[in-house]
Amino acid sequence: MSDAAIIETRRVAKRFGRFDAVEDLNLQVPEGSVFALIGPNGAGKTTTIRLLMNILRPDHGDISVLGTPSTRIGPDDLQHIGYVSESQRLPEGLTLAQYFDYLRKLYTAWDRGLEKSLCDQFELPPSRKIKHLSHGMRMKTLLVGALSFHPKLLVLDEPLSGLDTMVRDEVVSGLLQQAADTTILISSHELSEIETFTTHVAFMQGGRLLLQEAIDDLRLRFREVVVTLSAAKEPAQPLPVEWLLPEWQGHRLRFIASNYDDTLQEQLTARFGAVRVECEPMPLRAIANALMQSRKRAQDPQR
Numbered sequence: 001m002s003d004a005a006i007i008e009t010r011r012v013a014k015r016f017g018r019f020d021a022v023e024d025l026n027l028q029v030p031e032g033s034v035f036a037l038i039g040p041n042g043a044g045k046t047t048t049i050r051l052l053m054n055i056l057r058p059d060h061g062d063i064s065v066l067g068t069p070s071t072r073i074g075p076d077d078l079q080h081i082g083y084v085s086e087s088q089r090l091p092e093g094l095t096l097a098q099y100f101d102y103l104r105k106l107y108t109a110w111d112r113g114l115e116k117s118l119c120d121q122f123e124l125p126p127s128r129k130i131k132h133l134s135h136g137m138r139m140k141t142l143l144v145g146a147l148s149f150h151p152k153l154l155v156l157d158e159p160l161s162g163l164d165t166m167v168r169d170e171v172v173s174g175l176l177q178q179a180a181d182t183t184i185l186i187s188s189h190e191l192s193e194i195e196t197f198t199t200h201v202a203f204m205q206g207g208r209l210l211l212q213e214a215i216d217d218l219r220l221r222f223r224e225v226v227v228t229l230s231a232a233k234e235p236a237q238p239l240p241v242e243w244l245l246p247e248w249q250g251h252r253l254r255f256i257a258s259n260y261d262d263t264l265q266e267q268l269t270a271r272f273g274a275v276r277v278e279c280e281p282m283p284l285r286a287i288a289n290a291l292m293q294s295r296k297r298a299q300d301p302q303r
Contacts, residue, residue: 012061039204082146092131107149136167
């Protein structure tokens with residue numbers, strides 16, 4: 001396992017009956033990164049996180065978290081790992097004050113000052129019972145519990161799901177202010193929200209990892225391309241596989257360049273003659289959609 005990775009998996013697989021939830025997963029999360037695990041529903045993201053947290057055990061493969069095999073994660077390791085899940089249950093009968101008093105006894109590095117600061121920032125009422133909290137307030141409560149002991153690793157499984165825009169902004173703001181020295185692994189469908197602070201991204205689909213890299217590198221190599229030709233002309237030879245989702249519209253060819261560089265104009269000129277080329281950068285959501293559609297098309301060429 002790599003010394004530079006705070007999380008690393010090697011050929012990890014998990015099957016439920018005949019369904020392969022995760023296949024041949026090789027993931028590396030660099031220390032100090034904000035690492036986004038993205039993909040459609042059923043991609044294997046939540047299963048992956050549960051494997052990392054030793055909630056589930058892999059059928060085969062190796063997982064290292066903070067230098068410890070995931071299957072041996074114990075109370076000492078959990079002193080350094082914060083975990084928040086959309087489906088996480090809270091003790092309904094306790095007030096917030098009682099809940100945080102309970103958590104303080106579990107973590108030797110618990111910071112009461114940080115706890116109070118976060119509760120004030122999130123406007124969490126200490127006397128209110130958890131069963132009376134809204135979904136947004138529950139997620140804020142979980143985040144306070146996961147940040148107040150200064151974890152080395154914070155794992156967030158869909159923490160923004162179901163939150164309105166204002167609450168999402170509050171959660172993201174609190175996260176960025178208080179977790180500057182923490183490695184964050186976040187799984188989320190809210191790609192426009194997490195793109196603003198993510199440093200690395202991994203894309204999963206159908207239980208498989210399709211890519212993982214620094215988000216700046218990903219943005220550099222993906223472009224939406226429109227090529228205008230002098231006449232309607234579809235090529236006799238296949239287009240490069242790196243040109244995703246090609247579509248002909250009369251004189252125009254549209255595609256997603258998945259390996260863009262400065263030689264693209266030369267490639268197009270050599271293939272089609274004199275052409276006009278427009279290239280536009282793509283947000284993370286558009287890149288993810290292109291990857292999903294491209295894989296579906298590869299599996300079903302009639303689409």
